[in-house]
Amino acid sequence: MIEDMLRTPAAVQDSERHTAHNYHPLPVVITSAEGAWVTDVDGNRYLDCLAGYSALNFGHRHPTLVAAAHAQLDRLTLTSRAFIHDQFADFCRELAALCGKDLVLPMNTGAEAVETGIKVARKWGYQVKGVPAGQANIVVAEGNFHGRTTTIVSFSTDSDARADFGPYTPGFRIVPYGDLAALTEAIDEHTVAVLLEPIQGEQGVVVPPEGYLPGVRRLCTERDVLFIADEIQSGLGRTGATFACEQEGVVPDMYLLGKALGGGIVPVSAVAADADVLGVLKPGQHGSTFGGNPLACAVATEVVRLLATGEFQRRSAALGERLHAGLRGLIGKGLVAVRGRGLWAGLDIDPALMSGRQACERLMERGVLAKDTHGSTIRLAPPLVITEEEIDHAVAQLTAVLAG
Incomplete structure (x- = not known):
């Protein structure tokens, strides 16, 4: 019974029962995370391409930061x-x-x-x-x-x-x-x-x-x-x-x-x-x-x-070039425009194709989390610890979503 209550639909409903509806979250209930990945209550893993609106630039549970928090909690x-x-x-x-x-x-x-x-x-x-x-x-x-x-x-x-x-x-x-x-x-x-x-x-x-x-x-x-x-x-x-x-x-x-x-x-x-x-x-x-x-x-x-150290700035610059190159290749194939710098991108989807919310829901179904804004626009802001392979994976999933 307890295990059944943890499953996503029930957990989503329970999270909204006693909460003011000032957000419209995607229907995913996250229970753990590490690096650029999060896991939901059903054990599904997702590539986090929002990173807490850039609050998670260093990824989930960065070991140096977690260690500093643990040490200070004891003092x-x-x-x-x-x-x-x-x-x-x-x-x-x-x-x-x-x-x-x-x-x-x-x-x-x-x-x-x-x-x-x-x-x-x-x-x-x-x-x-x-x-x-x-x-x-x-x-x-x-x-x-x-x-x-x-x-x-x-x-x-x-x-x-x-x-x-x-x-x-x-x-x-x-x-x-x-x-x-x-x-x-x-x-x-x-x-x-x-x-x-x-x-x-x-x-x-x-x-x-x-x-x-x-x-x-x-x-x-x-x-x-x-x-x-x-x-x-x-x-x-x-x-x-x-x-x-x-x-x-x-x-x-x-x-x-x-x-x-x-x-x-x-x-x-x-x-x-x-x-x-x-x-x-x-x-x-x-x-x-x-x-x-x-x-x-x-x-x-x-x-x-x-x-x-400059390491994360260099990663963002280099990996951002890879991300934006992949996204620019989708202009005319479902995307109208791509903007941004580094590991930060705003994507305008052809509104005749789908809304930004629909795109994010379909990306979620394919294991990628992103956030819409202002109608047909979505934002990508993955943690700076993301890898080249993970960037390619995110672009591939977006390509599949736009292709229908």
Whole structure:
């Protein structure tokens, strides 16, 4: 009887019985995982080509990260920031070095990092730039996804994320993504920051036009405006570099990090910037009970050390070329377009053929997990530990799905 209740249909129904329906997951119930593979309650194995929206860049249960978590669990898990713990300094110092910044402010979730970035930018605007009180504005892009808090959805253009959650937070100006002229027009003397994803993930892995990010950097410098790069999905090796901005030769004033920083084990996020920016915060003005906790720092320090070797960035770049070459071969054979960098791809399926959801359901039946977004688009973001053979397998299964 107990064994029967564990089987997929019953487990799917049970998981939804007492859960708010804010997600529409694929009907698979995962019970274990390792590397790039997960196993469901029926013993079926699937190649994970979503990697927790890039939170699992280093794969499931990476041995170095799991060992760090186990060791820290036996010692200390939380002090709050009221006290200092012995994992904190190493994490902050090594992450700051990875980012090339002076200071780090640890938080928990990506949305918290974005909220922190907004608060810091406004405070910098008032205290450093001299913007009159209450008049700061931040320029953002259409199609953005920075989280789902009430402030963040106030400048979302996704009706699902935004509708019926008002009243909305003022102080944001929305311009088309990739349009430097529109951005130039939107900035005025009260603008304190431009907040952008170097590659828009939720929108379908949308890469901006060549020269756009360098243009944003120049404009922000000229107009005394902070350039805030939301690298929560695009950063930490995903695109073939530590940060997606690097591939355009751009250094923002502030990095917003998360997802992969916690190694798929604990939620960890951070804001990284120089002292003339993050230094505007004083004790009591911002914080988090769990932000920078010992367990999070122990795991995240090992994540930073994995990235410091450059191995995962090189793997993403090389394997990404193989992935994109295979996907481009399907254009005109069910795919309309392929976008992305490194081990990150957005695929537009011919809507006359099937929806993105249908494609993901059929891929699941063939042992590959992916996620749809915005109708006929699906995203592929496999762990950076994936092999050439596994990439070829994923492309082969997609080929079969598109062929019907």
